[in-house]
Amino acid sequence: xxxxxxxxxxxxxxxxxxxxxxxxxxxxxxxxxxxxxxxxxxxxxxxxxxxxxxxxxxxxxxxxxxxxxxxxxxxxxxxxxxxxxxxxxxxxxxxxxxxxxxxxxxxxxxxxxxxxxxxx
Numbered sequence: 001x002x003x004x005x006x007x008x009x010x011x012x013x014x015x016x017x018x019x020x021x022x023x024x025x026x027x028x029x030x031x032x033x034x035x036x037x038x039x040x041x042x043x044x045x046x047x048x049x050x051x052x053x054x055x056x057x058x059x060x061x062x063x064x065x066x067x068x069x070x071x072x073x074x075x076x077x078x079x080x081x082x083x084x085x086x087x088x089x090x091x092x093x094x095x096x097x098x099x100x101x102x103x104x105x106x107x108x109x110x111x112x113x114x115x116x117x118x119x120x
Contacts, residue, residue, distance in 0.1 A: 105116045 039072050101112065102116055107113070
């Protein structure tokens with residue numbers, strides 16, 4: 001019976017599966033015995049597996065870094081809001097102190113009169 005996926009040479013018959021089969025074994029090259037080929041395949045599979053694991057670790061590390069950056073941004077945003085509130089309070093305190101100082105324009109203190117004269 002004729003199989004379109006086989007090739008026969010003088011000593012061996014090789015089976016070539018259709019191209020749509022995933023992870024199909026490659027046919028042995030000239031003079032390579034099947035045991036060596038499977039060893040090469042194992043090495044290739046081991047290399048691919050190590051690469052998959054390294055890629056997974058890299059993706060996890062990037063996710064962790066992104067999570068840390070988001071947390072840091074949230075902390076900095078909260079700190080910024082807190083500092084802006086402190087700045088607002090200090091500005092209000094400055095206004096209050098200046099108003100209190102301006103009410104003392106009739107005092108006999110020379111420093112107060114000099115300061116008040118700058119604003120009047």
